[in-house]
Amino acid sequence: AQSVTQLDSHVSVSEGTPVLLRCNYSSSYSPSLFWYVQHPNKGLQLLLKYTSAATLVKGINGFEAEFKKSETSFHLTKPSAHMSDAAEYFCVVSPTGNQFYFGTGTSLTVIP
């Protein structure tokens, strides 16, 4: 069975401080993993993806994520939060490459 768990439904950080959004997955296969961002009234946008190459993946807007097989985790980080980062973030697992399972999302608030 495949599933993805986002450990925090809401995260609040001050502008300029680090961001950590946590994601754990379970998969019967060696999955592909993604992070998507959804700004209010906007479509989902891909931030980054892991597809069994380098375990540290760099994405857009300064975000990166590290695939840790031993911990079945794929946490999303950014060294310094910007006001424009406020959005909903979804961790997605794709066990076979043709199906995508979304987490329930983490709402990121950035405090000025």
Add this chain to the structure above:
Amino acid sequence: EAGVAQSPRYKIIEKRQSVAFWCNPISGHATLYWYQQILGQGPKLLIQFQNNGVVDDSQLPKDRFSAERLKGVDSTLKIQPAKLEDSAVYLCASSLTMNTEAFFGQGTRLTVV
């Protein structure tokens, strides 16, 4: 490059009425997805097409939902009759093939009253 286009953006209907959503994927994308995103939840796959064939419709409530992708390009998703619990954002996405990145449209927000 034009993105995934969806219409309408918003729709309000009464329960037991019918509604249809339209999606135009990115040109050349063979795979098309319809997702349902209920408020506060992650998107849930309803149906996946590869060209004009259905790959996965296991979570589509087939007694009321139907979808088609004639000619392997545009797609429509229909709900008939609608229930209150169908209120959600319906997202269309497309990808070049089944193993590549999916691009999402802005979605159609459906409210059933």
